[in-house]
Amino acid sequence: MIGEKLLALSNTMFSDWHAFCDREINYDEFARRMAPTMTEWRALAETAANTTTGKARAPCRSMLRPWPALWKFVDLEGVVPTNHEQERAIRLPVRIRKNSYGSTSMTGALFVTRMLSIVGTARRQGVALLDWLTSARHAYRHLLDPPALLPT
Secondary structure (H helix, E strand, O other), X not given: OHHHHHHHHHHHHHHHHHHHHOOOOOHHHHHHHHHHHHHHHHHHHHHHHOOOOOOOHHHHHHHHOOHHHHOHHHHOOOOOOOOHXXXXXXXXXXXXXXXXXXXXXXXXXHHHHHHHHHHHHHHHHOOOHHHHHXXXXXXXXXXXXXXXXXXX
C-alpha cells in the first residue's frame, strides 16, 4: 500500500520534472508543485520507517537519513533528480574492468585511469580523441606543451 502510494508520487514528481524540462512550466512553478509531493512523500516514508514489519521499512529509513539531499533538485535549479549521466560516465570503465579482469600492476592501473579520464573528457568536450592523442604524442616526442583537451 505505501509502496504503491510512493510510486504514484514518484510518477507525479517525474511528470512535473518533465513538464519543467519541456518548458511547459517554469522553475518556480515546478518547485511550487513539488511542495505537496515532498510533504506527502515524507509522511509516507516516516510511517513506513516506524513500522515493525513490511518491505518498505528499510528503504524508507534509508531515504529519511539524507532527506535534504534527495530533494536538492527542487531547491537548486540545474540539479537533476537522477544520476543517469554519472551512470553512463562510468559504464565504459566498468566494462573494461569486467572484461580485462583489472590490471596486474600499478603502472597498468595508472595508464587505464588516465586514458579513461582522457576518453571521458574528450567525449564530453566534443574533441576528436584520435587527433588529440596524435597531437599529444607529437608534443611529447618534441618536448612541446601538450595540446588542450578543451575546445578553443
